[in-house]
Amino acid sequence: MGSCLSTQSSSKSLPTSTHIENTSYKTSTSPESRKQEHTLQQVHRIRERMFLNGSTKCASLFTQQGNKGTNQDAMIVWESFGLKSDAVFCGIFDGHGPSGHLVSKSVRDSLPLKISAQWQDNTKKNDVVRGIGPNTSDIVHTLKDSFLKAYKDMDEELKMYTNIDCFCSGTTAVTLVKQGKNLVIGNVGDSRAIMGTRAKDNSITAVQLTVDLKPNLPEEAKRIHRCKGRVFARPDELEVLRVWLPNNDFPGLAMSRALGDFCLKTFGLISVPEIFYRRLTEKDEFVVLATDGVWDVLSNDEVVDIVASVPEHSLAARALVESAVHAWRYKYPTSKVDDCAVVCLFFDSENLFSASATKPL
Template sequence: MKKMVHFSSLLSGFSPKNGKKRRINLGREATIALAKEARKNGLLLTSPGNVSAKWSDNYVSAYSKGGNKGINQDCFIVWEGFGGKEDVMFCGVFDGHGPWGHLVGKRVKKVMPAYLLHYWQEAMAQCSILMNGELFKNANFDQFGMWKKSFLKACSTVDYDLELHPVIDSLYSGTAALTIIREGDLIVLANVGDSRAVLGTTSDDGSLVAVQLSVDFKPNLPQEAERIHQSGGRVCQAEDEPGVSRIRASIDEEPEGPGLALSRAFGDFFVKDFGLISEPDVIQRTITARDRFVILATDGVWDVVSNEKAVEIVSAGKEESAKKLVEYAAAQWKRKRPGYAADDISVVCLFLHNP
């Protein structure tokens, strides 16, 4: 496989006066070229299937299914050998909402890898020493710190990209995004919204247990509600939606006015000044021999399936694990919520020790 394209060398011919936008655009062009190569080699997946590179410890199963609400607003991406580096994988699930939610989700899926890779290369260059044309890590190198900084910058830029988009209207539409990087034995998870990551790992007695890695960012969480109130927004529940908390723009808004059942999302600019943020919660975990797989799934799964049941289903076999979990969740919508429109469902199962 080709070695990584170093954006720092690509940028060497450009002066600072060209500005941040030109550097980012150049980085995106390089990422698009890498993505095309990865897709040609079967290492980039955006439709149901599996990814298993011969040289990798990873095995990924991914699947998506629309509900009964119209067009499927969920999507996902799996990219083995992310950015041309054989030991890095990027995965994500995106859950759009609102009239343009399917386009917002697809847009974020498209641009987020490019922005993330650009900022990661930038951070790596700042914390490395160039010797004989190659970059070497300096003594203060922080692997997780590099990814966290890159995720924070990338998510901010993604939201800015949506705000300025000439076609996609993100005023009352948006998307949740749950993304993961695996680099060697490190996994870095960045969560914007209410999709969820669950780890299947082995306990001391040898049994398989579920460990929730992410937080479902709903407006009624204490820390989220406090930020919303301090921003002038409010958290309300409508009479016809018991148990569903939504951000509303201001005290003057009528109860039937638009609200958002997430406290973090890309887009949804009608409440961005009232406590909604696109800042990701970024966490890390060092993979051990006990850790078997990570499930990334939109809330169409977690609204009707427990963490434990999801881990049980995925542990039964990796090849069609994502499809089996999606189909089980779809059946649970019919059984547990008759009369309700089933939600869109997307699942990515990342197996960590592929022989």
């Protein structure tokens, strides 16, 4: 269940994100530090951006610290994303390692800006080339390219940080952009996105939109072995495969892709996101993004049932986190409850009508 065996933070517990968040970093005059400060100034001026517990007109957000120390989870909803009134961005980030809480929050602040900038730039280039507005295929492929470039730039930026340890710390990142009926998702790590949709008998059913990118996947393990990294489980935790250095039983990362974690980047760990696309229909009702603190104790079907049963959309994320915490205490009474973070994005199903398919791009 733990992401990294080297991660137990010694920091004292911080208040939950219902309070004003302290995003300050170590004092530094380096160019990287000034860039981070500039990014913070940018994002805090965006009125449509939300990253604390609460709700917007289309989404519900909630995070709760577990019993392992500082809450290393982060989340965001950004409406009118990319200067497009019909677009929304959502993201969930689960940090790990001694500085995982700083890495996840830094990625939460910077990655959406990078995706937005790439998307706007790519859209302008395509419009100039084609001379007309984009069609669905243009939107999807432009977004895919924007995700790939932004994740690459984000990882390169983390590598340059001198005031946050990104060598032995990192984060997952599952992010989505919804524009109209188009839903594009980028994912690294073991956070997850699922959808609640109506079956033929009108019952709510779960559709998993992303793949948990862990070293138990054969292709992921092959890449790690090819790069001289090692994959094995500890004797006392045989169900969890982890990634280790070639000649050292460290760090024991329980995922095969992440942002940061540069100690493993030459040994098979990568930050390239898997990209998925879905064309929404009138049957699709909501998407849930959540960190593994939720998925370790609740099934996809349980999650969509909980979200669908909440009387008000604004309460959905909190209800799901509280259910996960209860499940932790019931299923693993001797274990420490993990941090949990949830974003629920609800759709207006009016005028959504096309055949639906979720597939990797």
